[in-house]
Structure formats: C-alpha cells, structure tokens
Amino acid sequence: MRKNLLLICVLATSVSLFSQEYHYKFRLLLKDKGQTHYSLDKPEEFLSVKAIERRAKYGIAIDSTDLPVSDKYIKTIESLGGAIASKSKWLSSITVHCEDSLLVDKLKELPFVAEAIFVWKGAAAVDKMQTDSVINYPAEETVSFGNYYGKGFDNIKLNNGQYLHDAGYKGKGMDIAVIDAGFNHFPQIEMLNNLDIKGTKGFIYQHQDLFSNANQHGLSVLSCIGTNKPMQFVGTAPEASFWLLNTEDSRSEFPVEEDYWAAAVEYADSVGVYVVNTSLGYNSFDNPAYSYTHASLDGRTAFITRAANKAASKGMLLVISAGNSGDSEWRKITPPSDAVNVLTVGAVQRDSIVARFSSRGMTADLRVKPDVMALGVGSTVVNDNGLVSRSSGTSFSSPIMCGMVACLWQAFPELNNREIINIVRQSSDRYDSFNEDYGYGIPDMKKAMELARSKVNQKNIQKTVIIPLKAEPKRK
Secondary structure (H helix, E strand, O other): OHHHHHHHHHHHHHHHHHOOOEEEEEEEEEOOOOOOOOOOOOHHHOOOHHHHHHHHHOOOOOOHHHOOOOHHHHHHHHHOOOEEEEEEOOOOEEEEEEOOOOHHHHHHOOOOEEEEEEEEEEEOOOOOOOOOOOOOEOOOOOOOOOOOOEOOHHHHHOOOOHHHHHOOOOOOOOEEEEEEOOOOOHHHEHHHOOOEEEEEEEOOOOOOOOOOOOOOHHHHHHHHHHOEEOOOEEOOOOOOEEEEEEOOOOOOOOOHHHHHHHHHHHHHHHOOOOEEEEOOOOOOOOOHHHOOOHHHOOOOOOHHHHHHHHHHHOOOEEEEEOOOOOOOOOOEOOOOOOOOOOEEEEEEOOOOOEOOOOOEOOOOOOOOOOOEEEEOOOEEEEOOOOOEEEEOOHHHHHHHHHHHHHHHHHHOOOOOHHHHHHHHHHOEOOOOOOEOOOEOOOEOHHHHHHHHHHHHHHHHHHHOOOOOOOOOOOOO
C-alpha cells in the first residue's frame, strides 16, 4: 500500500513537471538606439536637476549614451508579442519577456537588433505578493550606555570612521542608492524609522514589491549605513539620504538580474545619486552555460560590470562587495566587483585577519582587487524582525565602508569619485605591499581625511593664477 502510494506520488509529480509551462526572457543588443524625441539640448527632460548639477560640478558631459532607447523600437517589439522587462540606454539593450521561445527568431530579424541572448527561463505563474499587517517591530531593548554607536561601534572603529563623524561629517546631503535584494518589513521597523528615504523602486519584472514577503538582505545592508539610534546602533552614514532599489530575484539565478541591475544604476544616476552600494555579485547561474569564468574578470566582459563602468564614468562612486567565494572552488571576486574605478570591499575579522570566505583577487587584467577591507565577520545589522543582530559576509563590509566613503566625500566635495577612491586606497595599511587577499588593506579614515585635505590644497594652489602687472603707459 505504502509502495503504491509512493508510486502514485512520483507519477503525479512527473506529470506536473512535464506539464509545466515556461516563459522566457532575451536580452536584445541593439545596433543603435534609434530616433528619440529627447534632445541633449534639454537634458532636464530625462535627467533630474540634481543629476545635471553633479555632472556639471565634475565636468562630465551629458552625451548620446544618456539618451533613452527609441520608443519606436519598444513599440515594434511589443507588436510582435514581447513585453519589455528591462532596458539600458548606456548599454543599448532591451530585455524582452515572452511566452513562446520561438519569438526570439522574429526578434533577431528586426533591423535594429544585433544579437539576442537568452537570460531567463521560469514558470509562467507570477508570484502573488501578500501585504503584511502593520506591525511596529520593536527596537533593541539592550542599551549600551556610554557608547554613542552602541552595538555598531565594532563596525566603524576598525577604519577609524568615527573621526569623520567627530569632524561633523555624518553623510548629510549625500544621496546613497542601495541596489540589493528586498528590504523586508522596512516600513514597520522602529529601529529604522528615522531614515531619510528619497524613493524606492523595484526592477524585477512582475515582482516589484520591496517590503512584503521580500528578502531581508537589502534591509540588513541598509542598516549598516543608515541606522541612527544613538546608544543602541549608529551606522557609518547616519545622516545620509537613501534610494532603495531592488534587483536581485532570489527565486532563481539567471543573467537577467544583471539587466535589472543595469536599469537600476541608470535610474540612480538619473535621480542624482552620488554614492551606490551593491552587495550583489554574479558568476554562476542556474544554467552553467551562461556562467562566467576567471578570464571574464577583466573589467569589460560581464554585462553588469560594463554597467558599473558606465556608472563610474558618469561621476557616481560605486562601493561593491568582493563576494563570499574565498573558501570555494571559484575563490575569486565576482562581477561587478571587477569593474574599473569602483571601490571593491573584502571582509576581515575584528582582529584584522582576512575572512576565510572573502573573495580574492587579482582581476584577469592584473588590477588590484579587492581594493580595501572592512569588518565582515560578526558585523552589526538590523534584521527583518527589527532587532539588532550579528551577520557575516562582504555583503556587510561593503556598506560599512560605503557609509564612511560617503562621509569622506561630504567633507571634500571638491574631489571627484576617482580621487576619493584613490585616497581611500592610499590610506590603507598595505598600500605599498598589496596582495590578492587584502588588496591595499584596511583604510584609516583619519589618514584619508589628511590625504584628502592635502589633495584639495594642491588643487587650490594649481587654480591660483598669477596676473602680471600691466605696464604703465608711456608718457608723451
């Protein structure tokens, strides 16, 4: 009887598997972006005032890469039965969702399409999100009297980040985008109820709820930077403002998440964000044929890495976790942490020893990665129960460093993103003896402030123009 019941269950499962309907997504790489009604003469129509001001401040031109993809192209794709899941103006791509994989043949025939790449396969049914009832999750009851940072002091003291705060720089006026997985229960959590949230946006096709039945990873990442509960837990940039952007679909692992990330970082640029933290990385996918190799870590191969390069070129400062593969067969950093002109952060323990899991460098083209290190073992975070807890990973060393970098840039706005990154590297304890485990080592924010001040003074001297005295007119 039991044997027959088991057989029936197996047969039922098999029928279910074979009858499962799948949908697909393809990334279309375009030959061009086509005609658009937008004009470089009127950038305010596709970029915010704050974005335009940031570009002007650092001498970064608004060019054709900033123009959106043609609406005509999008309508053509939709007329064939495809739905737009994502698009990238910087990388000239459109990601198409379709019910029939054979649609890709028609998409390839479009005159503006150079290539079509498979990026996702999944069940046809769309997950329905349920709304949580409103619950005021409690703040941590334990108070650490005598310590302003409370349980967060370990996060910041390793890098002397408190010197930035003591000088009055806690991130005020700095917009930080956290591009991550979900921020589960964020609106109900008392420990995070005083953060300045500028906006939120989900980029996952048909799964855009950031707060209900969502992943808590982004929430914990955010807490490392922005928590502002003195004597309980203070993050590394407690007065910063935040954009919460969700791109990681934890239900599966497909290259389409790179497309979502590219769209999110372009959005962050368009609203005027200065600093981006992402504790995401991709090297291995559910379909191994699309996984990256060590040779891909050259700063120009992975789709997400190319998007990160573009973001850096637009003047944003990207802080990216190195990855947690140090003790796995892969071992290396994961895209987009191989991007050029971004700050890649590995993890150390409280004793400054590299974490076993922290991903190693170098890049395939022999650049130093990770760049720097921060606490990533037993880091203080807020979980989606609203309580202060400990967690480990470069997912947390990255935002811990991100907050300090934002404060440093707040202190020295005359410097651009690349100059700030170089100063943070130079302030590190292994700058002259870098290696694949630590990169340049553990930055010292007190030293970084001194280096930044010296750099600003140098630039001011260079700007000084000596005006020659006019010769007196000859008297007749």
